[in-house]
Amino acid sequence: MPFYGDPALFRLxxxxxxxxDDPRWRLVVIDDLYPDTGPGEWVIGLDxxxxxxxxxxxxxxxxxxxxxxxxxxxxxxxxxxxCDDLLRPNYVSRIHKLLDDFPDADFxxxxxxxxxxxxxxxxxxxxxxxxxxxxxxxxxxxxxxxxLAASLLAGAWTYFPSIAWRTARLRxxxxxxxxxxxxxxxxxxxxxxxxxxxVLDDVPSFQYRRHSGSVSSWKANDGSRFIExxxxxxxxxxxMTALHWSKAARIARRHLSSRLNALTxxxxxxxxxxxxxxxxxxxHVIGRATPSSAPIAYNNSKGPL
Numbered sequence: 001m002p003f004y005g006d007p008a009l010f011r012l013x014x015x016x017x018x019x020x021d022d023p024r025w026r027l028v029v030i031d032d033l034y035p036d037t038g039p040g041e042w043v044i045g046l047d048x049x050x051x052x053x054x055x056x057x058x059x060x061x062x063x064x065x066x067x068x069x070x071x072x073x074x075x076x077x078x079x080x081x082x083c084d085d086l087l088r089p090n091y092v093s094r095i096h097k098l099l100d101d102f103p104d105a106d107f108x109x110x111x112x113x114x115x116x117x118x119x120x121x122x123x124x125x126x127x128x129x130x131x132x133x134x135x136x137x138x139x140x141x142x143x144x145x146x147x148l149a150a151s152l153l154a155g156a157w158t159y160f161p162s163i164a165w166r167t168a169r170l171r172x173x174x175x176x177x178x179x180x181x182x183x184x185x186x187x188x189x190x191x192x193x194x195x196x197x198x199v200l201d202d203v204p205s206f207q208y209r210r211h212s213g214s215v216s217s218w219k220a221n222d223g224s225r226f227i228e229x230x231x232x233x234x235x236x237x238x239x240m241t242a243l244h245w246s247k248a249a250r251i252a253r254r255h256l257s258s259r260l261n262a263l264t265x266x267x268x269x270x271x272x273x274x275x276x277x278x279x280x281x282x283x284h285v286i287g288r289a290t291p292s293s294a295p296i297a298y299n300n301s302k303g304p305l
Contacts, residue, residue, distance in 0.1 A: 001013065001014070001017075001027060001028070001029050001030070001080075001081045001082075001083055002030050002032060002062075002065040002066065002068075002069055002080065002083065003029055003030065003031045003032065003034060003039065003083045004031070004032040004033075004034050004059075004065075004083070005034075005083050005084055006084060007036060007038060007039040007042075009083065009084035009209070010039050010083045010084065011039070011042060012084075012086060012119075013081065013082070013083050013084060013085055013086060013087075014027070014029070014043060014046075014051075016086040016087040016088075016089075016207075017051075017081070017087055018046075018048065019087075019089050020087065020089055020091060020092045020093070021089045021090060021092075021093055022090075022092040022093035022096060023050075024092060024096060025050065025092045026050050026051075026052070026074075026075065027050060027051045027052070028051075028052045028054065028069070028072055028073075029043050029051065029052070029053045029054065030054050030056065030065055030068055030069060030072070031053065031054065031055040031056060032056050032059050032060055032061070032065045033055065033056050033057075033058065033059045037055075040053055040055055054072075056068070062180055062183075063175045063176065063177055063179065063180065063183055064177075066080060066175040066183070067174060067175050070167070070170045070171055070174060070175070071171075073167045073170065074167075075167060076166065076167060076168075077095070077099065077108075077164045077165060077166055077167060078164070078165050078167045078170060079095075079161075079162070079163065079164045079165070080160070080161065080163075080165075081161050082161035082208070082209065084209045084211075085161045085162070085206065085207060085208055085209050086115075086206070086207040086209070087205070087206060087207075088204060088205045088206060088207060090203075090205050091110065091205040091206055094110060094201070094203055094205040095108060095110065095164045095205070098110070098140055098199055098201055099164075101140060102140065102142055102197075102199045104142075104197055105142065105166070105197055105198070105199040106165075106166045106169050106191050106196035106197050106198070107163050107164065107165045107166065107169065107188070107191060107196070107198050107199075108163060108164040108198070108199045108201065109158050109159070109162065109163055109198060109199070109200050109201065110162055110163075110164070110201045110203070110204075110205045110206050111201050111202050111203045111204040111205055111206070112159045112162050112204065112205075112206045112207070112208050113204050113206075113207050113208070114127045114207075114208050114209075114210050115207050115208070115209055115210070116209070116210060116211065117209065117210075117211035119209075122210060124210060125264065126210070127210065129155065129257065129260075130155060130156075130157040131157070132155065133151065133154055133155020133156075133157040133257065134151075134155070134157040134200075135151055135200060137200055137202060138202065139201075139202060140199055140200070140201045140202070140203075141199070141200050142197050142198070142199050142200075143197070143198045143199075143200055144192065144195070144196065144197040144198065145192070146240075146243075146245040146247060146248050148192050148198055149189060149192045149193065149240065149245060149248040150245070150247050150248040150251050152185060152188055152189065152192070153185075153189070153233070153236060153240075153248055153251045153252045153255070154251050154256070154257060155257050156185050156257070158184070158185075158188065159206065159208045160184035161206075161208065162205075162206035162208060169191055169196060170187075173187055173190040173191060173194075174187075175187060179228060179232065180225075180228065181225045181228055181229065182228055182229055182232045185232070186232065189236060189239070193239060193243060226258065226262050226280060226281065227280065229255065229258045230255075233252045233253070233255040233258065234252075234253075236248075236249075236252040237249050237250075237252040237253040240252055254287075262281045262285045265281055266278065266281050266282070266285070
């Protein structure tokens, strides 16, 4: 659990781990140098042998702290839990059941419900859209190959903090240092492009907190996230083409859901008088954003050359 945020929500997140109905878990809290030392002192005061608390010597940022989580993982599967999200009491037991049923799984997307900043059930537009793109499955189902890549690129319908990852896969692919918003989707595409399998479940076992304080939210408001997304989808189109996954390549080139997301942000950007942000959003909406990086050559067994 990388920590840098609201101490009250953090305590609720930790408590949700303690409340699991299956004791087969270990929690490592990695404090990314949050200014208040109180939350860390609270964790230490729990005196729970299954919980380890680490405070970084320097602030590593989002991707840096995610990489540290990966380095410190010791179990076969790892979940990088958001410090403001909640595990339902059945999360650990359900993940163990799914891994027993699907021993070849590389990552598991459990059933997720969404709550607002106050903890009330909600289903805002972003999550309704995720539901439209999410494969309609009855019971736990294994997905892989081009159909999975195309689906993820079309709608990015997963919830990163809820996913249980095969630790060996996390270490093999890692989190990219050049991404802030799309780093989870990039990891999933890396896994799928190299033969990995996702297990999608429909039994709710995780509560995701949707609020305006996330990195993706504030970057969307000023349009900067869409520069990153434009680059990333252009890169993915090349990669899917190299794999001869023509449908996935076409979806990446069009990145329609990303462009529609930018369209929904235009009114607030215009209202705020943010000319630069509005220009960025408009370019992304009409598909004219220019990737900021040079084309990337791919060896699909290892990633970027």
